[in-house]
Structures are given as C-alpha cells and as structure tokens.
Amino acid sequence: MNSALGQGLILLSLATATVGCILGFAAGRSGSAAGLRWTRWLAGTYATSLILANLVMEYALLTHDFTVKYVDMVGSTSSPTYITIVSLWSSLEGSILFWGMILAIYIWGFLATTRQGHERMTPYTLATVLAVGTFFSFLIAGPADPFSAVQPRPDSMHTGPNPLLQNHWLMIIHPPALYLGYVGMTIPFGMGVSALLRGELGASWMALTRSWMLVPFGFLTAGVVLGGWWAYEVLGWGGYWAWDPVENASFLPWLTAAAFLHAAMLEERRGLLKAWTVVLLLVTFALTILGTFMTRSGVFNSVHSFTQSAIGPTFLVFLAVILVISVLLVGLRMHLLSDEGSLGSPLSRDAAFIVNNLLFAGFTFVVLVGTVFPLLAEAVRDIKLSVGAPFFNQLSVPIGLTIVFLMGVGPALPWGRTSGKEAASLLWVPLTTSLILGALALALGMRQLWPVVTLIVSLFAALVALRDMVTPVSALMRRRGLPPLAAASLAFRRGRRRYGGQIVHIGVALVVVSIAVSSSYQVIEEGMVPKGQSLTIADYELRFEESRSFREPHRDVLEAQFTVLQNGREVGSLGPRLNRYSGQMNPIGTPAVLSTARQDLYLSLMSVAKDGQAAGLRAFINPMVSWLWVGATVMVLGVLIAAWPRRRQKPATKAAA
Incomplete structure (x- = not known):
C-alpha cells in the first residue's frame, strides 16, 4: 500500500x-x-x-x-x-x-x-x-x-x-540545512529567468530577488559550517575542512551567492554591474545542480557523497540545459543589461564592490578548477590526479584575505566620488588600530606571517563594521537627544539590512581568524598509552584509566577513559570511542573534545589492546576552534536580520468629517 x-x-x-x-x-x-x-x-x-x-x-x-x-x-x-x-x-x-x-x-x-x-x-x-x-x-x-x-x-x-550518518546528532540538521540552501536557490533563479523573459530588469526586481536570495544563502552558510563541524566531531583527524570535492561543491554556490548579494547592492544604488549580477544569479543555481551531481553521482570519492548511481548522466544533461538556456537568455537581453551609472572614483565603495566581485569570481574559479580538473583528466586522458589542500591554500588564502580587507574598505567609503584625503580620514583609525593590535600579537608570541596578516585584516574589517553600526546611533543621540537604547532601536529599525550585513562581516572576521590560528598552531601527539600511564601534549597529561565495551541498540561501543590534567591539576575526563556497526568491517571512531574559548583538546582513539591494558591515542590541541562555530552563528544571525521582512505599513485612514 x-x-x-x-x-x-x-x-x-x-x-x-x-x-x-x-x-x-x-x-x-x-x-x-x-x-x-x-x-x-x-x-x-x-x-x-x-x-x-x-x-x-x-x-x-x-x-x-x-x-x-x-x-x-x-x-x-x-x-x-x-x-x-x-x-x-x-x-x-x-x-x-x-x-x-x-x-x-x-x-x-x-x-x-x-x-x-x-x-x-x-x-x-x-x-x-x-x-x-x-x-x-x-x-x-x-x-x-x-x-x-x-x-x-x-x-x-x-x-x-550509512554508519557515518548514524555516528553523530549533527546529521539530523546538517543535510536539511544544506538542502534548504541548495534548493532555495531555485526561487531566485526563477525570478531571474522571469525578469529576462519579460525584459524587466529594474531595481524593484533586483530588490525582491536579493531578498529571496538571502534566505537560502543563510541556510547554505549554516549547512557548510555544520558539515565542517560534523567532520570535526566524527572523522577523527582533528580538522574540519580538507577541500574535499563534496565540501567544495557546497562552497562554490556560497561564493557566487555572496558575490551576487554584493553586486545586487551596487546595481540598486549605482546602476552598475547589471549584466554581471544576472550572470551570478544564473551561475549560482547551476552550481547547486553541479553540487547535487557531485554528491549523488558517485564520481567523486568522498565521505560526504553517495555511492555510484545511474543518475549522474541525467544530472549532467540537466546542467547542460540550464547553462544553454541561461546563455541564450542573457544573449537575447544583452541590450537591456548595459550599466546605467558610471564608476565615480577608484577610491569609493563602488570600486571596492567591483574588485570584491572580481575576487569572488577568482576564488570560485580556483575551487572549481581544483575540484573538477582531476575528474576531467581521468575522463579525457585516463590519468588519475589528485589536487590536495596545498593547491587550494596557496591560491585561496591571498584571495580570501583580500576579500576580507575589502570587506572593511567598502563600507568605510561613501558611494560615488571620494577624494584621497577623505578616504584616508575614513580609513586611518580602524587601519591604525588593527596594525597596533597586530603588533601586540607579535609581541605576545604570534610569529607566523599569515596568521598575523589575517588578524590585522580581520580586525580592520570588524572595526569598520562596528563603527558603521555605532555611527547612526550616536548621530540620533546628538540630533534628537535620544537615550542610547532608544537611539539604537530606531537606528536598527531604519537600517536593518545594513546592520544585518555588518553583523555578517563581524562573523566572517571571527571565522577567518579562527581558521588561521587553528590551522597554523595545531599541536599533535600520538602513541600507545599503557593503563595508568599518560601521554603528554603541551601542558596536558592524558592518563589512561580503563577501557570498557557495551552495546547500544544499533552498535557495539568500545570506549577508553582518560583523565585530563593541565599543569598537574585535574580538569576533566574524556572518553573517545570506536563504534562498530552491523555489516561494517572497520570501526568508526567518535572523538572526544574538551572545548574552551582558548583551545580544544581533541582525542581520537586509534585502537585498544585485546587485554585492555593499553590504548592507541592521537591527541590534538586546536587553538580557537570554538570561535569558528561562534563566528558562523553570528553570520547566520546577520543574514536572518537582513532577510527579515519589513513590517507592512497600514494604509492611512481618512479622518471622519
């Protein structure tokens, strides 16, 4: 039935x-x-x-x-x-x-x-x-x-x-969040096709489409980060992002959607990048279909993807149809897509947004080529290639940091023409402050180049965002004599979209600093630890107390119990596990993590001796990882604020005569 x-x-x-x-x-x-x-x-x-x-x-x-x-x-x-x-x-x-x-x-x-x-x-x-x-x-x-x-x-x-999908509660929310991001791009795509078919590409269409894009963009942001969190909590390798093909598949439409949201603002305010904005909208949807193909065709070897299936060619045909229709529509309406405004000055918000979009496009190209090229090489020349993290990091880190820097420059400058003197007066306070704080980080022992540069750039962007949020409040307090809370409430209601965007920027700054510090200053130790003995990592001692086996309804669990001492003082206990599922030959680990604002102590159980008298352990100290999840939460909150619909004004009623 x-x-x-x-x-x-x-x-x-x-x-x-x-x-x-x-x-x-x-x-x-x-x-x-x-x-x-x-x-x-x-x-x-x-x-x-x-x-x-x-x-x-x-x-x-x-x-x-x-x-x-x-x-x-x-x-x-x-x-x-x-x-x-x-x-x-x-x-x-x-x-x-x-x-x-x-x-x-x-x-x-x-x-x-x-x-x-x-x-x-x-x-x-x-x-x-x-x-x-x-x-x-x-x-x-x-x-x-x-x-x-x-x-x-x-x-x-x-x-x-799949046992990997049973191993952590994050699989309850990660796939739905990612789907709400992927699938939601269909509505803005439909609006874009509608505007092209009707030949009506004015500001009202763009404002509505941008609002609809914010919803799936927020979910996609959450889905990407939840995927990283799942990898961190389940896979046991101490990291959260490995430039895996399916990870990249979700990141690609995020990049183009972010570029679209910025380009749409430029079109609304200055009449620039009209054709480019439409192309970004169409490409974003095409990349979601590409991502769906990469996840469900089985052509990519990934812990995130499904097994080999027969629907891969069908998806490729559908993707080709989308691309052909998009190219035809843009070509037929190109005469309506010419810019209505002009770039006033290279020292302006307009110019910063344009360069920002070019960098987003470059970032997308790097990730796309690194992800798809091995597959094309195998299909065309029957050569198996692997593009690893060094390729992505070497090219994406400079691009990403420049985007973050412009994330501060753009909002600091006004639209239109700006003199060099005016631009300097607007930028010198946050820039000088971030340089001073960067020098302080150097004095406190942060020696590697990229983390220091990342800290300076991210502080600059965050300081500009904070100033942009405080300035309207202080202006209302001066002009109207309002108390701080009343002024903040009024400023927020008037500029909710702007406040949402700046909150997103603060979240991005937190995420970028967390990634730079956690990936540059990670400490790893591993070894076979006899019962009653300890493995030392930095200022922690991990004493192996015992192992125990027990049965849960859907799996057999082998857990090793470790007492955690920091500088000789007991601070807790951790129990990393090995889970064995029915029909699965190899066990799947569940790491144990002790998180603080400063760092994570991350334990991954590798093995337990048959007599239970020793445990193979890999331990990691990952600095500032918790700030990655905090920053991502701030980003999603900012998107939610920006996307929240405005309250409809009640129609005025005429007074009775």
Missing part, C-alpha cells in the same frame, strides 16, 4: 509540475489572469503531493515496511527512532525525495508571499520553478524511485543507514 500510494503521489507531482510549467509560460506570455490562477493552483498541488509523498515514506520507515525499496535499503528494526526518521535523507533515493519536499516548502512560501502584487513576474517564475520540479519528479518516478515494491531481504541484512 505504501509503495502504491507513494508512487501515485509522485506521478501526481510529475503531472502537475509538467502542466503547470507549460501553463505558466503561456500565462506569462499572454498575461492571462486565469492562466496565472491555474498555475498557482497546480504549483500548490505539486507542492502538496511531494510533502505527502515524504510523509508516506516516513510512515513506511517508522513501521518498517520492508516491501518498500528504500526502507529495505536503509531500514533496521534495531535503529533508534530518530535515526529511522532522518534516514530519509541518508541515501540517494531518499535524498532526492527530500530535495523535492524542500522545493515544495519554498513553493508554498513563494505562493504565500505573492498573493497580492507581482502579477507580471509570478507566471514565469512559477513556470521555471515547476520546470525544475518536473526534472526532480521525473528522477523520483524513474531512475531514483524509492517507492518500488520489492521482496524484503532477510532481516539480518537490514543494518540501517
């Missing part, structure tokens, strides 16, 4: 998406109000059918209906309930189904926010979104069908989802 019901709902979604797509394009061309109403109804039906299909799959998973293909693949009667629920996105077919549900949620959000107004933009936007929905419904109905009826395998073969 679950198989038939699920397949019926997917076929309904495919039919409504196809018809709605055709009708939407027709309504956009003819301006038919009735056609728009039908398109909206079909879009709502499509979204509802996909949400219901996901609920049917969840019901099948929770009731262990092994006659459903996907449940037979990832289900297990021994898995905890929360693992059973999140196994929906633990493998290829379920993840594509979940992709469809996220798109359905965004469609309902778009329908709800466009009930009044935007009649000229909505038909083409919905038609484009439903075209994307048609593709994914086709995948779910055909090559990635999770609802096929099967003969259940023996119960001993029902081992649950």
Whole structure:
C-alpha cells in the first residue's frame, strides 16, 4: 500500500509540475489572469503531493515496511527512532525525495508571499520553478524511485543507514540545512529567468530577488559550517575542512551567492554591474545542480557523497540545459543589461564592490578548477590526479584575505566620488588600530606571517563594521537627544539590512581568524598509552584509566577513559570511542573534545589492546576552534536580520468629517 500510494503521489507531482510549467509560460506570455490562477493552483498541488509523498515514506520507515525499496535499503528494526526518521535523507533515493519536499516548502512560501502584487513576474517564475520540479519528479518516478515494491531481504541484512550518518546528532540538521540552501536557490533563479523573459530588469526586481536570495544563502552558510563541524566531531583527524570535492561543491554556490548579494547592492544604488549580477544569479543555481551531481553521482570519492548511481548522466544533461538556456537568455537581453551609472572614483565603495566581485569570481574559479580538473583528466586522458589542500591554500588564502580587507574598505567609503584625503580620514583609525593590535600579537608570541596578516585584516574589517553600526546611533543621540537604547532601536529599525550585513562581516572576521590560528598552531601527539600511564601534549597529561565495551541498540561501543590534567591539576575526563556497526568491517571512531574559548583538546582513539591494558591515542590541541562555530552563528544571525521582512505599513485612514 505504501509503495502504491507513494508512487501515485509522485506521478501526481510529475503531472502537475509538467502542466503547470507549460501553463505558466503561456500565462506569462499572454498575461492571462486565469492562466496565472491555474498555475498557482497546480504549483500548490505539486507542492502538496511531494510533502505527502515524504510523509508516506516516513510512515513506511517508522513501521518498517520492508516491501518498500528504500526502507529495505536503509531500514533496521534495531535503529533508534530518530535515526529511522532522518534516514530519509541518508541515501540517494531518499535524498532526492527530500530535495523535492524542500522545493515544495519554498513553493508554498513563494505562493504565500505573492498573493497580492507581482502579477507580471509570478507566471514565469512559477513556470521555471515547476520546470525544475518536473526534472526532480521525473528522477523520483524513474531512475531514483524509492517507492518500488520489492521482496524484503532477510532481516539480518537490514543494518540501517550509512554508519557515518548514524555516528553523530549533527546529521539530523546538517543535510536539511544544506538542502534548504541548495534548493532555495531555485526561487531566485526563477525570478531571474522571469525578469529576462519579460525584459524587466529594474531595481524593484533586483530588490525582491536579493531578498529571496538571502534566505537560502543563510541556510547554505549554516549547512557548510555544520558539515565542517560534523567532520570535526566524527572523522577523527582533528580538522574540519580538507577541500574535499563534496565540501567544495557546497562552497562554490556560497561564493557566487555572496558575490551576487554584493553586486545586487551596487546595481540598486549605482546602476552598475547589471549584466554581471544576472550572470551570478544564473551561475549560482547551476552550481547547486553541479553540487547535487557531485554528491549523488558517485564520481567523486568522498565521505560526504553517495555511492555510484545511474543518475549522474541525467544530472549532467540537466546542467547542460540550464547553462544553454541561461546563455541564450542573457544573449537575447544583452541590450537591456548595459550599466546605467558610471564608476565615480577608484577610491569609493563602488570600486571596492567591483574588485570584491572580481575576487569572488577568482576564488570560485580556483575551487572549481581544483575540484573538477582531476575528474576531467581521468575522463579525457585516463590519468588519475589528485589536487590536495596545498593547491587550494596557496591560491585561496591571498584571495580570501583580500576579500576580507575589502570587506572593511567598502563600507568605510561613501558611494560615488571620494577624494584621497577623505578616504584616508575614513580609513586611518580602524587601519591604525588593527596594525597596533597586530603588533601586540607579535609581541605576545604570534610569529607566523599569515596568521598575523589575517588578524590585522580581520580586525580592520570588524572595526569598520562596528563603527558603521555605532555611527547612526550616536548621530540620533546628538540630533534628537535620544537615550542610547532608544537611539539604537530606531537606528536598527531604519537600517536593518545594513546592520544585518555588518553583523555578517563581524562573523566572517571571527571565522577567518579562527581558521588561521587553528590551522597554523595545531599541536599533535600520538602513541600507545599503557593503563595508568599518560601521554603528554603541551601542558596536558592524558592518563589512561580503563577501557570498557557495551552495546547500544544499533552498535557495539568500545570506549577508553582518560583523565585530563593541565599543569598537574585535574580538569576533566574524556572518553573517545570506536563504534562498530552491523555489516561494517572497520570501526568508526567518535572523538572526544574538551572545548574552551582558548583551545580544544581533541582525542581520537586509534585502537585498544585485546587485554585492555593499553590504548592507541592521537591527541590534538586546536587553538580557537570554538570561535569558528561562534563566528558562523553570528553570520547566520546577520543574514536572518537582513532577510527579515519589513513590517507592512497600514494604509492611512481618512479622518471622519
């Protein structure tokens, strides 16, 4: 029953998406109000059918209906309930189904926010979104069908989802956050296609599209960082980012989306980079499809990717169609994409934003080439190549630091023309302060070049952001005599988008400093530690007390208990683990981490002697890692503030005569 019901709902979604797509394009061309109403109804039906299909799959998973293909693949009667629920996105077919549900949620959000107004933009936007929905419904109905009826395998073969996905609670929130970022890019993409088809590329379209881009950008930011946190807490190598192909796949659209958000501001305020902004919007969506292909085709060897599948070529065809249509649309509307303004001065916010965008493009190119080139080399010349972290670090660190520096220069300068004297007066206080603090860091023992440069540049950007937030408050206090809290509240309400952007910049500064310090000053020690003896790392002693084995519902656990002493004083205990899952030959480690504001003590258990009298341990001291998670949280908070919709003004009522 679950198989038939699920397949019926997917076929309904495919039919409504196809018809709605055709009708939407027709309504956009003819301006038919009735056609728009039908398109909206079909879009709502499509979204509802996909949400219901996901609920049917969840019901099948929770009731262990092994006659459903996907449940037979990832289900297990021994898995905890929360693992059973999140196994929906633990493998290829379920993840594509979940992709469809996220798109359905965004469609309902778009329908709800466009009930009044935007009649000229909505038909083409919905038609484009439903075209994307048609593709994914086709995948779910055909090559990635999770609802096929099967003969259940023996119960001993029902081992649950991928063990790496069962090993930490972050897998509950990391994939949904990433999906909300990836899939959400469909709505701005649809708006971009609509604007190009209608030839209406004014400031009002850009403002609305930018607002819609902020939502998936915030989720993508959270998803990328949560992926790094998952790697840090699960993989046991002491790091959080390895330039893995699938990590890069999520970072690429983040870079172009960030570039778009800055370019859109320049177009709104100065009428510059109109064509470039549209291209960034289209490329961002194309990169999300490329990222989906990289994760789900199995062509890249990664702990984040799914196994080999047959849908890879289908994704490549879809990506090619998107690129061809995008190029054609931009080419046909190029006469409408000429800049309306001009660059007033190289010492201006305009110029800083332009250079900033060029650097984002360069960063994207470096990551894309380093990620895709090995695959192309193998496909064309049958040569296996590997592009490692040194390549990415050597090229991306200078580009990234220059972007952070311009993140301070841009907001410090006004729009339009600026004299050299005025620019110097605006920049010298934060720049001098950051240089003094950098010199202080040198005096305190920070000797490596790149961390010192990173600290100076990040402090400069953060100081500019703080000044930009304080200046309107102090101005209101002087002009209106308002108390500080009232002035801050009024300034925030008036410039919420600006405040959100500056909060994001402060978060970026925290993240960049954390990455520089943690990667440059990491300390590593490893060894076999006899029971009652200690492994020393910096000012810590790690005394091995005992090992113990126990059974959890879905795994066998081997844990080693270590007492942690710092400068001879006991500060806690840590229990790194080795987890063994059914059907898995090798155990999967769970590191134990003692986090402070200054540093993390990170223990990864390598082995335990058969008699339990010794444990193989790898220990890391990772400075300032906790500030990476704090900075990312600040970034997401800033995006949320910037994206929060403005309160609608109530229409004025005429006084009674």
